[in-house]
Structure formats: structure tokens, C-alpha cells
Amino acid sequence: MGETMTFKDKRIILTGAAGGIGEALARQLAAEGARLALADINAEGLGLVAEACRRSGSETIEILTDVTDREQCQALVARAVEAWGGVDILLSNAGVSMRARFDEVTDISFFERLMAINYFGPLYCTYYALPYLKESLGRIVVVTSSAGKLGAPMHTGYAASKHALHGFFDSLRTELAGTGVGITLVAPMYVKTGIRRHRFEADGSHPSVDPYHDSKSKSMTAEQAAGIIIRSARKGKREVNISFELKAGVKLKPFVPGIIDYFVRRKVDPV
Template sequence: MTFKDKRIVLTGAAGGIGEALARQLASEGARLALADLNSADLESVAEACRRLGGEALAIPTDVTNRDQCQRLITMTVETWGGIDALFSNAGVSMWARFEDITDISFFEQLMAVNYFGPLYCTYYALPYLKESQGRIIVITSSSGKIGAPMHSGYAASKHALHGFFDSLRIELLDTGVKIALIAPLYVRTGIRLHRFEADGGHPSVDPYETSQSKSMTPAQAAGIILRAARRGKRETIMSLKIKAAVKLRPFIPGVVDSVIRRKVRQR
């Protein structure tokens, strides 16, 4: 399967994994409706996509806002007459022990971006995806499959995605719509610079400066995501270690918890 001429909505497209996905899709000749908060960066990604051979619209969108998600879908359909795939990729992260948090309000923002964003976009895109027998691709996280310290609110928002989309997949049996959930582990993007910390603020220096050796590049991650999207594979856990942890946890939960705690402490 190729994405040539496919009409694709992609959120979180202004940087990181989203930008890498946009570039790879554009080089296959896709028609892209690119959404993100940051309109200047979004426009330059759209321009790069056009140079790579795709068509691209930059549609500034806050995915926490229902009306803006509806507008994103409406503008895409008005331009290309339908939608073949929705990539829900926009996301925000956190790094704090729950008991150390002094401003708990960012938990609402984590749910708003990571859970309600994909849900709203899916809600408005679904009639068109049914028409095209299209695909819903959701970028979750290894924290959506297994809990991790310092990530409680993030893990909750990503677990919610698995619960929601696993249920929706069953509702959509026999419609031809495929749902692929893809869970990355460490990818070298700006996500750690934008993450919420205990006081609800963001770090002043990129934490990746000290720990990027084990991360994959956004382009590598995008390659894996597109392979899974093409196959319509229902779930892809990108790290073998996380895959093993998910399989082993029902049998040796205490051991798995200790290993996860040690690994997170090392980062």
C-alpha cells in the first residue's frame, strides 16, 4: 500500500515525529492536512512537504478545542472531498513524582491533548473514514501499555487511548476502517523540553542533552509508524523490552515494576 494521493490529516505536524511523518508521507505523494499549535513552524513543514512532492495545507489547530478539530476536518474535506487516514500524533508529556506535584492542573491538559484531542478528531473524521474505508493511526506511548514512575498522568492519558480505540475498533468491525495504535519508547524530539514538571512549568534545558544516546531519530520512528499504518496492524509496541515487560507482568509483576523503576532512575 502506498500513501500516494491519499488524503491525510496529521496532528502535531510542526515538529518531532509528526514532522518526520509529514515529510515521509509527502515524498510518497500524499495530500496532507497538517495541524499543530505553532503556525509558523507548521507552514514551513507544509512548504517542505510541497517541495518533496506532496500537497500540503497548514491548518493551525489546538486539538483540545472541539470546534477547531471540527474545522480541521471540514477544511480537509472541502479541499479534497474526503479523508483516507487520520494520524493522531499531537501529544504532551510530564516528568514528576505524583507526591511532589505542586500544581496538579496540568493533569487536565495531559488528558485534553493526549486523549480528548484524538477523540475529537476521530469523532469528526469518522463519517469520511467510513466512506473511504480508511485508517486511524494513533501515536500512543510505551506508557500507554505499562505504567512508569514520573509519568503517572501521561501514562493515564495514553492508557485511555488504548481503552477508547480498542473499543471503537470493535464497533467498526465490518466497516473497513482500520485502527492502528503505535507505542514508541524514546524518540529524540522536543517532547522532553515541553513536558510538564512538578510545578506545572517546563524544563529550562532539554533533558535530552544528557540522555539521548538510546533514542531513535524521528525519521526512524516515522518509518516504523508508516510500516504499521500500511499494514493496518492493530498495535505496535516499538521497544522489544517494553513488549517483553507487557508479556511478563501478569506472571512476575513485582520484578517488572522493579526493573522499570531502575530504568527510569537511570534516565
């Protein structure tokens, strides 16, 4: 895939499409003429985004999907294959976050939910889409996080689920060498989306009001993040760490881990 490669007519499965980065991805890919199978648990948001994509001329279908459910992931892939005979790109974007010190957590069960959505979701979708991606010499694109590269205070379970993605997909990439299937991992840092509204707090509940406050001048918009993700996929990148700070942190951590930890401690809110 080169920089001039276009997503026109590409058959793309996109999870977490009802809002935030997923919605921006859907809109930008639709504008390029991609054929989209949009998935999310939020039926209303999903319908609105799918409608907007169709209005911009894209052949778009929406499939209500909870990515923690193996059968629903299987059905999602089957639906895309039924519509277009195959899959060119699987874009695993759905994810949820948390904010709590580990020693203050009162309901530990939400750690399983984080793993189920952020790790098992992409794993199940990949499992069912892989035979078709091999046929089309396609690409798996996964949205991870800065927390999945450097860790983050208040985000132990989230960071673990995103680290798991890097371990899984780096390993899968070695297995897929020579098959023509590529894997792109993209790690954003601060993006203005609704993710904080749905994050898990210490007792497993979600905040009653959107806790996002625009104090982080370095936050990017969902549209900017989506643009980088699409560009990374187009260029066939292995891994893209969005933001200079993250890039520098990843490069320097093996040499000065204590200093990187110091900076990570000061940046409490990767999502």
C-alpha cells in the same frame, strides 16, 4: 492494506506535525505523494514543515489547530474534506509529557491539560473524521507510548492519558468491526525529539532549557519512529510496541508484574 500499499494520493490528516515525530511523518508521507492536512498549535513550525512537504511535490495544506478545542478539530476535518472530498487516514500524533513524582506535584491542574491534549485531542479528531473514514474504508493511526502500556515513574498523568487511548481505541475497534475502518495504535519508547522541552514539571511549568541529554543509547531518531509508524499503518497492524524491551514487557507483565515493575522503575524517562 498490504505491505505494497502506497500512501500516494491518500488524504491524510496529521496532528502534531510541526516538529519531532510528526514532522518526520509529514516529510516521509509527502515523499510518498500523500495529500496532507497538517495540524499543530505551533504556527511557525507548521508553516515550515508544510512548505517542505509542498517542495517535495505533495499537495499539502496546514491548519493551525489546538486539538483540545472541539470546534478546531471539527474545522480541521472540514478543511481536509473541503480540499479533497474526504479523508483516508487520521494520524493522531500530537502529545505532551510531564516529569514529576505525584507526591511532589504543586499544581495539579496540568493533569487536565495532559488529558485534554493526549486523550481528548485524538478523540475529537476521530469523532469528526469518522463519517469520512467510513466512506473511504480508511484508517485511524494513533501514537501512544510505552507509558500507556506499562506505566512509568514520574509520568503518572501522561501514562494515564496514553492508557486512556488504548482503552478508547480498543473499544472503538470492536464497534467498527465490519465497517472497513481500521485502527492502528503505535507505542514508541525513547525518541529524540523536543517533547522534553515542553513537558510539565511539578509546578506546571516547562523546563527553561532542553533537558534532553543523549545518555540513552537506545533512543531512536524521529525519522526511525516515523518509519515504523508508517509501516505499521501500511500493514494494517492493530498495535505495535516499538522496541524489544517494550514488546517483552507487555508480553510478560500478566505473568510477572513485580519483575516488570522493577524494570519500569529503573527507566524513569519514557519521554
